[in-house]
Amino acid sequence: MDFLNAKLPNLKPLKNSFVVDGVENDLRNLFIDLFEDMMAATAFDANVIGNGQLGSMDLIRKLVNVDGLALIDGLNEETATRYLYKAWKSRNKNGRGFHFLKTYLQLLFRGGFVVEQMAQVKSGSYPNELSPLSRADATKYPTSRVRVSIDSSKTDWENIIKMEPILRAIIPARLVLYFALLTTWRNRTYIGAAMMAGATTTIYPAASQPSEHSWQLYTGAAMTVVTINVIYPKP
Structure with a gap:
C-alpha cells in the first residue's frame, strides 16, 4: 500500500460481537477467516478506488491500463508507478x-x-x-x-x-x-602517479619495553620520503 500503516479490513466489530453458542461462534470465525483470505484485499481497494494510488499494485496496474498510460518493461518499481499515476490524476x-x-x-x-x-x-x-x-x-x-x-x-x-x-x-x-x-x-580519463612516504617512530617510555608506531601515506607524486624519529623520555 502507499502508506506504511495501511491494514487490510479484519472485521473487528464482528469478532467482538455476541454469540449464543459454540455453533454460532464457529460460523462467525469461519466467515471471518474466509473474508480475510479471499476478500480483504479487494475490499481495501474498493475503499480507495477514488485515490487509486493508495491501493494495491494490482489496482494501480488496472487503473493505469484503463487510462491508457503506457509502462515500458523497465518500469517495475512500485513507488515510481504509484507516483506516475498520482501525477497523472492530479x-x-x-x-x-x-x-x-x-x-x-x-x-x-x-x-x-x-x-x-x-x-x-x-x-x-x-x-x-x-x-x-x-x-x-x-x-x-x-x-x-x-x-x-x-x-x-x-x-x-x-x-x-x-x-x-x-x-x-x-x-x-x-x-x-x-x-x-x-x-x-x-570518455573516462585515469590520472595516476607514484609516491610513497613513510615514517617510523620509536618511543622509549620510562619504565616499560619500547613501543613502535608506523604510519604510511600514499598520494599522487613521483618521490619517496622515509623519516625515522627516536624519542627518549626525560630522566
Missing part, C-alpha cells in the same frame, strides 16, 4: 504541459532523455532547418514542434511507439511532438 482540466511530460519520461528513463522546443531558420524551408529553441538567435523563430530525444541505451523504437499516444495527449494540442533516439559517448 492534473486539472487544462493541465497538459511539459511538467508532466518530463515527470513521465523521468520515471521511465531516469535522466536519459531531452525535451526541446524547436526553432526554425527564418530564411530556410520549414521544417527542414530546425534546431533547439534554447540555442536560437535572431535568425530563427520558435515553432510548435517539440523533439523528445531518448537515450538509445534505455529503450528502442518499439517502446517509443507504445507510449507515443499518451505522450501526445500530455502536451497542448497546438504542439507537434516527434521523437529521436539519442546516442551518447562517455
Whole structure:
C-alpha cells in the first residue's frame, strides 16, 4: 500500500460481537477467516478506488491500463508507478504541459532523455532547418514542434511507439511532438602517479619495553620520503 500503516479490513466489530453458542461462534470465525483470505484485499481497494494510488499494485496496474498510460518493461518499481499515476490524476482540466511530460519520461528513463522546443531558420524551408529553441538567435523563430530525444541505451523504437499516444495527449494540442533516439559517448580519463612516504617512530617510555608506531601515506607524486624519529623520555 502507499502508506506504511495501511491494514487490510479484519472485521473487528464482528469478532467482538455476541454469540449464543459454540455453533454460532464457529460460523462467525469461519466467515471471518474466509473474508480475510479471499476478500480483504479487494475490499481495501474498493475503499480507495477514488485515490487509486493508495491501493494495491494490482489496482494501480488496472487503473493505469484503463487510462491508457503506457509502462515500458523497465518500469517495475512500485513507488515510481504509484507516483506516475498520482501525477497523472492530479492534473486539472487544462493541465497538459511539459511538467508532466518530463515527470513521465523521468520515471521511465531516469535522466536519459531531452525535451526541446524547436526553432526554425527564418530564411530556410520549414521544417527542414530546425534546431533547439534554447540555442536560437535572431535568425530563427520558435515553432510548435517539440523533439523528445531518448537515450538509445534505455529503450528502442518499439517502446517509443507504445507510449507515443499518451505522450501526445500530455502536451497542448497546438504542439507537434516527434521523437529521436539519442546516442551518447562517455570518455573516462585515469590520472595516476607514484609516491610513497613513510615514517617510523620509536618511543622509549620510562619504565616499560619500547613501543613502535608506523604510519604510511600514499598520494599522487613521483618521490619517496622515509623519516625515522627516536624519542627518549626525560630522566
